[in-house]
Amino acid sequence: MTLTAVWAVAAKDLRVEIRSRYALGSVLPFAATMLLAFGFALGPNRLLLQQTAPGLLWLAGLFAAVDLFHRSYQTEADTGALDSLLLAPVHKGAVYLGKAIAAAAQVLVLVSATAVMVALLFGLPLLRFPLLLLLTTLLGAVGLSALGSLFGLLTVMGRRQAALPILVLPLVSPVVIGAIRSTATLAQGSTAGVAGWLGVLLAFDAAFLATGYLVYGHLIED
Amino acid sequence: MTFHVVELRAVTRVFDGLPAVSQIRLDVTAGETVWLCGSNGSGKSTLLRVIATALSPTFGTGRVLGFDLRHERDEIRGRLELLGHQSRFYGELTALENLRFLARLYGVDAGRASPALERVGLDEVGHVRTASFSQGMRQRLALARCQMRDPEIVLLDEPYAGLDVDARVLVDDLLVDAAGRGRTVLVASHEPPPVDAVSRRVFLEAGRITVPQPVTP
Numbered sequence: 001m002t003l004t005a006v007w008a009v010a011a012k013d014l015r016v017e018i019r020s021r022y023a024l025g026s027v028l029p030f031a032a033t034m035l036l037a038f039g040f041a042l043g044p045n046r047l048l049l050q051q052t053a054p055g056l057l058w059l060a061g062l063f064a065a066v067d068l069f070h071r072s073y074q075t076e077a078d079t080g081a082l083d084s085l086l087l088a089p090v091h092k093g094a095v096y097l098g099k100a101i102a103a104a105a106q107v108l109v110l111v112s113a114t115a116v117m118v119a120l121l122f123g124l125p126l127l128r129f130p131l132l133l134l135l136t137t138l139l140g141a142v143g144l145s146a147l148g149s150l151f152g153l154l155t156v157m158g159r160r161q162a163a164l165p166i167l168v169l170p171l172v173s174p175v176v177i178g179a180i181r182s183t184a185t186l187a188q189g190s191t192a193g194v195a196g197w198l199g200v201l202l203a204f205d206a207a208f209l210a211t212g213y214l215v216y217g218h219l220i221e222d
Numbered sequence: 223m224t225f226h227v228v229e230l231r232a233v234t235r236v237f238d239g240l241p242a243v244s245q246i247r248l249d250v251t252a253g254e255t256v257w258l259c260g261s262n263g264s265g266k267s268t269l270l271r272v273i274a275t276a277l278s279p280t281f282g283t284g285r286v287l288g289f290d291l292r293h294e295r296d297e298i299r300g301r302l303e304l305l306g307h308q309s310r311f312y313g314e315l316t317a318l319e320n321l322r323f324l325a326r327l328y329g330v331d332a333g334r335a336s337p338a339l340e341r342v343g344l345d346e347v348g349h350v351r352t353a354s355f356s357q358g359m360r361q362r363l364a365l366a367r368c369q370m371r372d373p374e375i376v377l378l379d380e381p382y383a384g385l386d387v388d389a390r391v392l393v394d395d396l397l398v399d400a401a402g403r404g405r406t407v408l409v410a411s412h413e414p415p416p417v418d419a420v421s422r423r424v425f426l427e428a429g430r431i432t433v434p435q436p437v438t439p
């Protein structure tokens with residue numbers, strides 16, 4: 001029953017997102033604009049652009065993802081659909097995991113698309129270790145989504161939209177730093193230290209997911 | 223000793239220091255259809271949401287189907303359906319997809335979605351996204367959700383709001399059908415009860431139950 005609920009929520013969220021095209025129509029252009037703005041601000045120094053590109057990639061991904069998390073709950077709150085999740089006779093951790101899985105898939109696509117833009121605009125060589133880069137992106141996306149899916153709920157339960165970035169950004173810093181360091185190292189054609197950063201990402205992903213699973217019910221319940 | 227499917231004792235719910243319902247004592251036996259009457263703001267919706275476990279009582283205790291309102295919420299939720307002010311559907315999903323999603327989430331056979339749609343006259347728009355549905359169609363879809371789940375207790379909050387004549391008949395049919403099959407129904411409405419299936423009326427005023435009265439023809 002719990003696994004069925006996890007997949008039902010994840011599939012529903014993804015279907016809603018695919019049809020609304022919010023990430024494509026709104027979030028991705030935001031990431032592209034941010035990259036362009038930074039590109040022009042940093043000037044034509046190719047070395048500087050390449051050095052800062054991994055950081056810009058993950059910052060663009062982070063800000064876009066925060067918008068995505070808020071939006072995914074806002075629609076449910078506006079239509080009352082959040083009540084359907086609340087009143088379902090399932091462990092609320094299952095609802096959380098479903099939402100986190102769907103959010104991770106969206107963030108993965110978002111960061112991947114942003115990575116293509118970074119590679120084209122800043123000339124960042126991202127395909128030297130494609131599997132390790134994919135793993136970094138996956139773990140980074142899971143970390144962002146695990147936390148975003150938890151705190152996104154707070155913005156609609158208490159109508160405190162401003163609280164989302166205040167809560168998410170400091171806590172998610174280790175994930176962003178780990179993803180940036182791993183991406184930067186791989187782009188430089190090295191794997192030195194990457195295993196350590198991937199370990200950091202994995203540890204934070206597990207911690208965030210476990211915390212979310214346990215406390216989500218307390219947040220969504222009255 | 224009579225078993226009460228709903229048993230509330232001194233239930234009080236406070237919002238921002240103000241009680242929306244206060245010192246509610248209510249017993250409902252299985253198969254009863256109870257009509258909660260009262261003006262806007264009298265606490266009808268809050269009372270239904272407390273029984274549905276969407277809200278916790280601030281004070282007092284309660285049991286629904288023998289389960290504790292605070293500590294056994296999921297046991298209650300699996301046996302009860304609340305049709306509230308909002309339809310609770312996803313506009314990007316079709317009517318059928320919405321029902322099938324809820325079936326999976328609530329542990330109901332998803333094969334019951336299509337017949338439920340047919341019963342409320344929405345079978346021809348089953349593959350249409352609900353974003354394009356009128357308020358009345360959403361209410362019909364909510365009735366379909368209720369019929370698909372076939373819960374032991376049905377809570378209806380202003381079920382006639384926004385409905386045309388045909389759809390109002392659907393609500394009446396639901397009440398008659400539920401009564402006929404021994405289901406318990408609580409309806410919050412400022413309208414008078416329209417069918418003979420109603421067992422009794424309970425009046426709320428400023429969050430308190432005033433005078434329970436039998437229904438007279």
